[in-house]
Each structure stands twice: as structure tokens, then as C-alpha cells.
Amino acid sequence: MEIAKSLQQTPSSYIREILAAASDKNVISLAGGLPDEKTFPIDLMKPTLETLSEMPEVFQYGATAGYTPLLNFLTDYFQLPDTHIAMACTGSQQGLDLIARAYVNPGDKVVMEAPSYLGAMQVFGLVQADIVTVPQTEFGPDIEALRTVFYEQSPKMFYAVPDFHNPTGVCWSLETRKQVAALCEQYNVALIEDAPYRELRFSGEAIPLVSDFCPQHSIVLRSFSKIASPGLRVGIVSGKRSYLEPLIKIKQGADLHSSVPMQALLLGLLKHDNFDYHIDTIRTLYKSRYETLYSELQDKLPEGCEIKPVDGGMFVWVTLPSCDTFKLAKELLKDGVAVVPSPVFYPQPEAAKAALRLNFTNATPTELAEAVSRLASGLAKAI
Amino acid sequence: MEIAKSLQQTPSSYIREILAAASDKNVISLAGGLPDEKTFPIDLMKPTLETLSEMPEVFQYGATAGYTPLLNFLTDYFQLPDTHIAMACTGSQQGLDLIARAYVNPGDKVVMEAPSYLGAMQVFGLVQADIVTVPQTEFGPDIEALRTVFYEQSPKMFYAVPDFHNPTGVCWSLETRKQVAALCEQYNVALIEDAPYRELRFSGEAIPLVSDFCPQHSIVLRSFSKIASPGLRVGIVSGKRSYLEPLIKIKQGADLHSSVPMQALLLGLLKHDNFDYHIDTIRTLYKSRYETLYSELQDKLPEGCEIKPVDGGMFVWVTLPSCDTFKLAKELLKDGVAVVPSPVFYPQPEAAKAALRLNFTNATPTELAEAVSRLASGLAKAI
Numbered sequence: 001m002e003i004a005k006s007l008q009q010t011p012s013s014y015i016r017e018i019l020a021a022a023s024d025k026n027v028i029s030l031a032g033g034l035p036d037e038k039t040f041p042i043d044l045m046k047p048t049l050e051t052l053s054e055m056p057e058v059f060q061y062g063a064t065a066g067y068t069p070l071l072n073f074l075t076d077y078f079q080l081p082d083t084h085i086a087m088a089c090t091g092s093q094q095g096l097d098l099i100a101r102a103y104v105n106p107g108d109k110v111v112m113e114a115p116s117y118l119g120a121m122q123v124f125g126l127v128q129a130d131i132v133t134v135p136q137t138e139f140g141p142d143i144e145a146l147r148t149v150f151y152e153q154s155p156k157m158f159y160a161v162p163d164f165h166n167p168t169g170v171c172w173s174l175e176t177r178k179q180v181a182a183l184c185e186q187y188n189v190a191l192i193e194d195a196p197y198r199e200l201r202f203s204g205e206a207i208p209l210v211s212d213f214c215p216q217h218s219i220v221l222r223s224f225s226k227i228a229s230p231g232l233r234v235g236i237v238s239g240k241r242s243y244l245e246p247l248i249k250i251k252q253g254a255d256l257h258s259s260v261p262m263q264a265l266l267l268g269l270l271k272h273d274n275f276d277y278h279i280d281t282i283r284t285l286y287k288s289r290y291e292t293l294y295s296e297l298q299d300k301l302p303e304g305c306e307i308k309p310v311d312g313g314m315f316v317w318v319t320l321p322s323c324d325t326f327k328l329a330k331e332l333l334k335d336g337v338a339v340v341p342s343p344v345f346y347p348q349p350e351a352a353k354a355a356l357r358l359n360f361t362n363a364t365p366t367e368l369a370e371a372v373s374r375l376a377s378g379l380a381k382a383i
Numbered sequence: 384m385e386i387a388k389s390l391q392q393t394p395s396s397y398i399r400e401i402l403a404a405a406s407d408k409n410v411i412s413l414a415g416g417l418p419d420e421k422t423f424p425i426d427l428m429k430p431t432l433e434t435l436s437e438m439p440e441v442f443q444y445g446a447t448a449g450y451t452p453l454l455n456f457l458t459d460y461f462q463l464p465d466t467h468i469a470m471a472c473t474g475s476q477q478g479l480d481l482i483a484r485a486y487v488n489p490g491d492k493v494v495m496e497a498p499s500y501l502g503a504m505q506v507f508g509l510v511q512a513d514i515v516t517v518p519q520t521e522f523g524p525d526i527e528a529l530r531t532v533f534y535e536q537s538p539k540m541f542y543a544v545p546d547f548h549n550p551t552g553v554c555w556s557l558e559t560r561k562q563v564a565a566l567c568e569q570y571n572v573a574l575i576e577d578a579p580y581r582e583l584r585f586s587g588e589a590i591p592l593v594s595d596f597c598p599q600h601s602i603v604l605r606s607f608s609k610i611a612s613p614g615l616r617v618g619i620v621s622g623k624r625s626y627l628e629p630l631i632k633i634k635q636g637a638d639l640h641s642s643v644p645m646q647a648l649l650l651g652l653l654k655h656d657n658f659d660y661h662i663d664t665i666r667t668l669y670k671s672r673y674e675t676l677y678s679e680l681q682d683k684l685p686e687g688c689e690i691k692p693v694d695g696g697m698f699v700w701v702t703l704p705s706c707d708t709f710k711l712a713k714e715l716l717k718d719g720v721a722v723v724p725s726p727v728f729y730p731q732p733e734a735a736k737a738a739l740r741l742n743f744t745n746a747t748p749t750e751l752a753e754a755v756s757r758l759a760s761g762l763a764k765a766i
Contacts, residue, residue, distance in 0.1 A: 001486055001539060001540070001571045001626065002486070002487060002539075003485055003629045004485060004486055004487055004488050004510070005486065005488050006484070006488075007484070007485055007629055007633065011511045024558070034443065034444055035443075037439050037440065037442070038439075038445050039440045040439055040443075042436050042439060042442065043436075045436065046436045049433070049435055049436055050432070050433055051433055052432055053425050053426075053428065053429045053432055054421055056420050056421075056425060057420065058419065058614050059420070059423045059425065059612035059613070059614040059615070060418075060423075060612070060614055061422050061608070061613040061614065062614060063419055071748065089638070090473050090616075090637055090638035090641065090642070091636050091638050093636075093639050094637060094638040097636060097637045099639065101387065101389070101390075101509070102386055102387060102390055103384055103385070103386060103387055103391075104387055104688075105388050119636065119639070122635065122636040123636045123637075126484070126636055127387070127632065145477060156385075157384070190384045191704060201750060223511065223723060225444070229442035229443070230442070230444040230639075231441050231442040231443055231444065231642065231643035231644055232644065233444070233638065233639070233640065233641060233642045233643075243384065246386045246390055249390065252505065252506075252507035253475070253476075253502065253506045253509055254474035254477060254506075254637070255472070255474050255476050255478060255480065255616065255638075256474055256476050256502075256616070257616065258473065258614075258616060258642075259473070259615055259616045259641075259642045259645050260614040260616075261614055261615065261645065261648075262642050262644065262645060265644075294491065311406040319538060319599050332725065348403075
């Protein structure tokens, strides 16, 4: 049976190959984007796990938009405006897929920063969007480039990860947030704000969502994979009702609804008195791992390699002198360290600047130090 | 933001309106397709629910194809041939959606019986398939009509519910199964065999899947919503590896993977010593409810209305003298009984023969009897 044309255009996922190879015991993986399993708040989930058997209603078919007690709770928790609703998805990844399916026709223009999140490129690739990129600065997207794209190309939406961007770790400045919001309103472009790392801030002051400055022109995707557990697969999409209703309609066909016991479990966790303390613990842990990675990199990276500090998230981005980063990543794998080469994060891989993404959340300080040694000696050989 | 063209072509779901109205306390609903909440094997799930907190690995990101211990178990349980693999989805509904997205281009022909499952029409509608129908007899699809369609129109796939069809309750005969399988092989049409009601047989002998006669030309969708719990949202898709790999690739973008704790919970349930006994209990319960509904209908239906006995599943199909069944269903709702009118089950609603779908799994015998009284008096007025 011949596969659909939309799928034929999806490149095979090189990152999956790396992740597969990275499971070798002799390899230290900084390639994935996994939270540390030890941080999962299983103790805080246990009371709910044990009472699910007294909640037969969560085992029945549920509403497509999600488990009502969870949605009600989150409407308050996220302080959604009256015009807005929330819906639960099978991870925020599904929310993104629903947005693409509900709104994007083949050839419609979708703007992203370059580099950008691989999973978003897959999703928009499947609906055959015309992905247009703008460069990223240390404060967020290049505003003049964004204005030009909005003005000249009339895109339908702008997909962005403003908090601790995947892969670069950049956190958009307050000023950039306001400017992007104003541009979205001015040019009637919907902002798709993906915020999976937002709660993982370990330095600096919290700043508002970009969507807070353009609430009628945005959809927000929130994840609990990094602060609760990815295995649950519960993400939340919120936005004005007219934006969300088409997503609910698609979801009806896509899977009827997401697991209700998992939504009830998440609700129990969010309501637990110690949940805030739990997030603080994760932040402290990841901060110390980040600091280890960063200082090891500062000490050991060969000349010509550059890193910028981050205030949260899961990744550090190492820019390199021009080289074949795919070949480099394969060589590094042989040296016992897995990293992700920059081209996989670019819709036009040939336009990628040489860089590597390093994850710091799922390795111990000892592993991080050893990984950097292997990385540094591999880099010294290669560049 | 303008919605995608594919969604603009999806008709609004009248059945959702009926189901919403059916939640009124004064209405007895035979409209839904819900299992009885009291049948959920929560006692059998409880031991696993209580040990999930000792399985931190199920809270981490999982493999896109599903939780390996579950897939291994099911490969044996379903006695899959060596050429085949299984994958876990967010309900078998998602499996169907992935099949449509992986294989169907706009305008590709997909064959179904008419009437057919509404959720399948939604899914194939979203990918803008050209849905071609064949009539259904009491033994399954009209074989000569099917042969003609396969020969003249070269469809890509044939979607079917051979066991206790939704909405008619028809179970394909053994001979029809063999004939359909032979046609699929002869004309190289993939059979998409949707089997959510297969385990709900309460009369007659079990017969093989259609796919057992054409294993290299079929994909099977299996549900645990009717024998375990719909809320879990775990369905299984199986077929030859080359058929399934594109589905896994789409699922990677669609939601990364389905809930791992729910897959572990299902595995614990399937392995429970009392699970087979539990299924027997459900069969016995639904058989008695079916018998109540059927005998009440035989006694009370006005002349010109016809029913056929079923050997399992969840539905009875009442054919009526020609009338406006939408109007009838609305009138019946006022009389306190919710049913689903036949046109919603036809890709070309205007071609529908007048009929109503009645569900018997989620109402007590008393409710079933009262519902039939209301139905019969409503019908007597209308026709």
C-alpha cells in the first residue's frame, strides 16, 4: 500500500537513530530531552493512584475536551480570561498536531525561529505547511526579520518556544515578547506559544507569557512532562473558544479523548500540598546539573566553540566553527558521548550553522563531567 | 484564523447533539455506544493500580509503538504471525486515524459498507478520501457489489466492522469472510478490520477474523473499551511490519506515544487470572439485556418496523417505513427516549434507508422496557 504523499515528504528522523545508539551502556547521552526519572513525584501521585479504583466514572468514555474537574482547576490555575477555554491532549505534542490539522492547508505559511523544535517541524511538515524561518538572537526572534515576514508573506501562524527554547535554551526578553505580541495583533498572525520548559526557570525573574500581551491572537501549549511525568501524556492547550473549537472537533476523530484516569491523576498531583515544593526541588537539581555542565564546558571546550548561559530549561547550545556536524556527532558517539547536531533543528538543514545541543537534565554531575571530556577531545580532533 | 479546508468539509456531528440531550434525567438513552460502567473490572485492575507507584519507568517517555511488555504479551495473545507487529494507540480510534493519515491522499478511494461507523467516516473525511459504499446484507457486504467496486474503482482500502457491526449488529458469515479476503488479495486492496465488539459474542460459534484469511493484506484494530474500560484509551493495531511502520512514524508527530501507565494497567488486567471470567460475566449481562430489548421490540413495535436478531455486540437496528428519521428522533427525545437516526451512519445521508440504532448495553431491563414503550408509541404516532 503506497503511503500518503504528506508522509513521503517527512524526512526520516535522524535524531531517533542517535537516541537509539545512545542507549548503549558505554555511551553517556546528552542527546535526549528527558527529565530525570528520579524527579518524578510518584510519592505525590500515590494517594490518587490508590483512589482511582473508587472513581469508576474515570474509566468510562469521557468528554473530548478533557476531564471537567481538571479543566476547571486549570482555568483558575492558569488564570485564563473569560474568553478562553482549556482542553486536555495526549501531551502538548498532540495539541500542536491538532492545531496544524485544524488550521493549516498545504502551502499555508507557518513561521518559526531557526533553529526550532523538531517535533513542530514534523507536525507542520505532515500538513505540508510552507515553513518560513526567522533568525534567533539572544533576546528571541529577530524582530525586523519577523516584521518583514509577517508583512510580505501573510503567514497564518507563528510557532515559538519563548521560554528556554529547544534547542538553544534562549529565553525571550520582556521587550521582545511585547514586540512579537504587537506584531501578531497588527498582522493578524496567530501565535502558537509552546511552553514546555516554562516552569524550569532556575535563575532570573519570571516574565509573562508572550500570549499575555496578545490573548486574542494566541494559543498556549502547556506540558506536564517536565514537572510531573511524560509517561502520563497529558498536555493542555488554551486559547479563545473560537480558536479551540476546531481542535476539539479534530480530536473527536483523532482519538475521542485522552486517558481520563491520567487526567484525574494529574489533577490529584496539582492539588497536592507539596507540589510547589516538588517543582522547587527539580529546579534546584537541574540548576546544579546545568552549572556542572556549563563550567566543564567553559574549562574544556577548544577554541572556536562557544556557549551562552541559560536561565532554565534542559539544554545548552554549543556553536562550533563550520564543520560537518552529522559526521562529528557520529564520531562523538564512537567516543562515548551522544549529542544532537544542529541541522536536525532547521527546516532547511543546509542553512544550519554548526552547533550541538546538549541536555543536562538526565545525567549525573559525574557523567556530565566525563561527557564533556569526551566531547572536548572529540572536538579537538575534528575542528 | 480560518480553519483548514479538510475540516470545513466535515459535517457537524448531529449525534453529539443527541448524546448531549440524552443526558437529561427524564430521557432513557439508547443512543450512545457506552459499555455499562458497572462492568468495568476495577477490582481486577486494583492490584496493578496500586503497584504502578513502584514502576517509575512507566512514568518516563516511552516508545512510540507502545509499552514493550504489553506488545510482547499481545503478540502471543493474538497469535500474530512472525511477519506482523502490534502497536498501542490512544484507543483503536487513533489507530484508524493513523491509518487514514499514513495512506490516504485527498481523492483516494476508501470502501465501506453503508451504513457504517460514524467515527470512521469522520476520520476518512478529514483526509478527504472519496468514500465509496457497498450495500450490506444479513451475511455482510454484498460480494458482487464489492467485486465490482474493487474491479472498477481500484480502491486503496476497505474499512469494515465484521463482528457485530456498528450500527446494524450484523456478523459476517464465514463464507463472506473468505470471499472478502480473497477479493482483497485478488485486487490488492488493504482490509482495515475494526473489531471492537468481537469479544461481545453471546450466541453462536466464534469464527475467524476476516484478516486470518488475508493476513498480508490487512490491518486489524482491536479495542479494550468494551471488555476493560474506554477511559484508559488503549487500543491495538496489528499487521505486517511494512503496513505498520508508517503509522508509527505518524504517531511520533501526533502524540509521541500513548500513556504508559495505562498500557501497564491493561497488561496487568489481561494477565489477571479472573479476566476470562470477567468477560463471560459481561457477555451474560449483555445477552440478558439484549433479550429484554429484543422481546420488548417484538411485542410492541408497530407494523412496518423490522428487527433482526444479533449474536453479540451492543446494537439492534430497527428498520422503518420511509420517513424523516431526524425529525422522528427529535420527537422521540421529547417523548423521553434517545435513539440515533440512520442517516448519520451513511457517507451519503440522503441515500439512507429509514432506520434507528438502539443500544442495549447501558440501560437496565426496566429502562429498556420503558424505552421501548416510549419508542413504540412515538413510532405509532409518526408512521
